[in-house]
Amino acid sequence: MAGDGRTVNQADRPSTAVTPALMPDVPARVATILVVDDHPNNRLLIRHLFDDPTAYRVLEAADGAEGLTLATEERPDCLLLDLAMPGLSGFEVLERLQADPRTREIPVIVLTATAASLENMERSLVGGAVDYLTKPISPAQVIVRVRGAIERRRLLREVDSLRAAFTSMLVHDLRGPLTAIRGYAGLLESPSGDPLTERQRRFVARMDDGCERLLRLIGEILDVSKLEAHKLVLVPAPVDLSAVAASAVEQFAPAAEQKGIRLALERGSAEGVALQADPHRLDQVFMNLIGNALKFTPTGGTVTVALTADADAVEAAVVDTGPGIPPSEMPLLFERFSQGDAAKAVRAAGTGLGLLICRHLVEAHGGRIWVESEPGHGARFVFRLPRTEPSGDNGAASGSARRTEPDAR
Numbered sequence: 001m002a003g004d005g006r007t008v009n010q011a012d013r014p015s016t017a018v019t020p021a022l023m024p025d026v027p028a029r030v031a032t033i034l035v036v037d038d039h040p041n042n043r044l045l046i047r048h049l050f051d052d053p054t055a056y057r058v059l060e061a062a063d064g065a066e067g068l069t070l071a072t073e074e075r076p077d078c079l080l081l082d083l084a085m086p087g088l089s090g091f092e093v094l095e096r097l098q099a100d101p102r103t104r105e106i107p108v109i110v111l112t113a114t115a116a117s118l119e120n121m122e123r124s125l126v127g128g129a130v131d132y133l134t135k136p137i138s139p140a141q142v143i144v145r146v147r148g149a150i151e152r153r154r155l156l157r158e159v160d161s162l163r164a165a166f167t168s169m170l171v172h173d174l175r176g177p178l179t180a181i182r183g184y185a186g187l188l189e190s191p192s193g194d195p196l197t198e199r200q201r202r203f204v205a206r207m208d209d210g211c212e213r214l215l216r217l218i219g220e221i222l223d224v225s226k227l228e229a230h231k232l233v234l235v236p237a238p239v240d241l242s243a244v245a246a247s248a249v250e251q252f253a254p255a256a257e258q259k260g261i262r263l264a265l266e267r268g269s270a271e272g273v274a275l276q277a278d279p280h281r282l283d284q285v286f287m288n289l290i291g292n293a294l295k296f297t298p299t300g301g302t303v304t305v306a307l308t309a310d311a312d313a314v315e316a317a318v319v320d321t322g323p324g325i326p327p328s329e330m331p332l333l334f335e336r337f338s339q340g341d342a343a344k345a346v347r348a349a350g351t352g353l354g355l356l357i358c359r360h361l362v363e364a365h366g367g368r369i370w371v372e373s374e375p376g377h378g379a380r381f382v383f384r385l386p387r388t389e390p391s392g393d394n395g396a397a398s399g400s401a402r403r404t405e406p407d408a409r
Contacts, residue, residue: 031150034059034076036067036093038085046080049139050146064088068096071103078149080142081129083112083120091123098128102366105156107149109133111142167225171218178218182211220353227360234278234364241314241385242267244279245305248286252294260299263290270307270314276388281361288354289318289381296322296379309387313367317382325373333371334359358383 033056035046043060050056059074061067064085071079079097083090090110097103109131110124121132130152131145185207188196196204226232242265249265256263286305293303301321308315325333334355362369362383373379 030055030057031078032057032059032074032076033078033080033146033150034061034067034070034074035080036061036064036085036090037080037082038062039082042082045139046142049143064090064093067093068103071097071106072100075102076106077153078146079106079108080111080146081108083110083124091127094124094127094129102363104128105153107131107153109145109149163225168222171222171225174218175215178211178214182208182215185211217353220357223357224353224360227357227364232360232364234281236276236278239275239277239279239282240272241275241277241282241316242271242273242307244282245286245307245316248283248290249305251287252290256294256303259294259297261294261297262302263294264302264304266304266306268306268308270309270316273309273314273387275314275385277365277385281364285358285361285383286316286318288358289383292354292381293318293320293322293379296320298322311387313384313386315382315384317380319378319380321378324375324377325371325379326375330371330373334369355381 030053033046033050035043035058037043037060040062043062047058047060050058059070059076061070064087067079067081068088070076081090081093088096090112094108094110097106097108107130108128110129111133113134124132130149133141133145185204188204189201223232245267246265249263253263290303290305297303297320303321304317304319306317306319308317359369362385365385366388367383367385369381369383371379371381
């Protein structure tokens with residue numbers, strides 16, 4: 001399938017007698033296939049190959065822009081992508097699919113009549129495609145590869161679900177003993193007991209601190225597990241992001257004052273701008289980012305939370321005057337258990353999961369998060385959320401909770 005208009009030879013289409021031997025059993029659920037190709041004959045052929053409404057739903061896009069819109073709205077189980085199209089090329093479409101958290105998990109098969117070349121194949125596969133087929137190809141190959149891509153996505157979802165269930169069970173089992181240890185440590189300090197020596201009080205305080213850190217780690221691991229398996233529920237409601245930011249700043253004000261750091265909020269053009277989002281989860285993002293900034297900002301420094309808004313989105317930036325981040329560490333900041341040299345230098349207590357949680361929560365709201373920094377010149381953590389109009393109903397009150405799973409519908 002390509003911009004030259006060539007199609008697969010209809011005579012190559014497998015007969016009814018051959019097809020069952022080529023494919024596994026028909027999946028129980030209806031799978032959505034999106035074909036993005038500028039030639040109608042190519043799209044028609046794919047629709048003909050998967051003409052079984054009990055197993056497949058085939059969507060068509062005549063160009064890259066339309067394909068991106070459908071991919072974002074429908075989250076298909078497989079996407080067949082032509083390379084040579086007017087406007088956005090297949091490579092550009094693939095790049096944008098991978099850049100968007102809502103579409104990056106869609107398996108993409110490049111199916112093109114463009115002249116075969118190792119360069120195009122490598123560029124497609126490195127860019128995120130799961131398969132690459134060129135002419136001449138048999139329809140039977142297309143069917144098998146598409147079925148394989150759909151099954152691959154189903155298995156990945158199943159693995160994520162099993163991992164989340166196991167992690168949830170494990171952390172809940174760990175929580176009980178830790179809570180008991182903390183409770184007994186508290187009893188040692190009870191006024192009804194014998195008075196503790198100063199040394200014993202220090203030991204009890206360390207026990208309590210250790211339990212608190214482990215319980216916090218357990219909670220963060222559970223959050224990450226749910227987020228990665230798309231099981232964490234968002235409860236959207238009309239939200240003023242500046243009010244959420246102000247609440248987080250207020251909570252950190254005593255800690256900032258104690259450390260001699262100026263903590264400021266600049267509401268800017270975002271004041272009073274309402275979004276449809278989960279206020280508790282956005283508060284979690286602000287708490288993580290502001291807490292991080294305070295850790296790495298020295299006494300006498302400044303942490304600023306700056307908000308702006310435009311016609312399309314609201315943007316929040318947490319800016320500190322800390323040591324900055326080396327370029328080599330910046331790509332790893334939003335990954336699991338990542339702590340850079342700055343964290344080790346200041347011996348900052350943390351699990352390395354806070355920024356990962358921020359990334360997942362922002363992406364679950366359809367936004368994105370990034371960092372800007374130069375060593376010695378502080379850091380600027382920014383997240384941007386689309387301006388979705390509030391529905392007018394409080395999601396928590398109406399029960400309109402939604403999962404973070406991109407294609408839950």
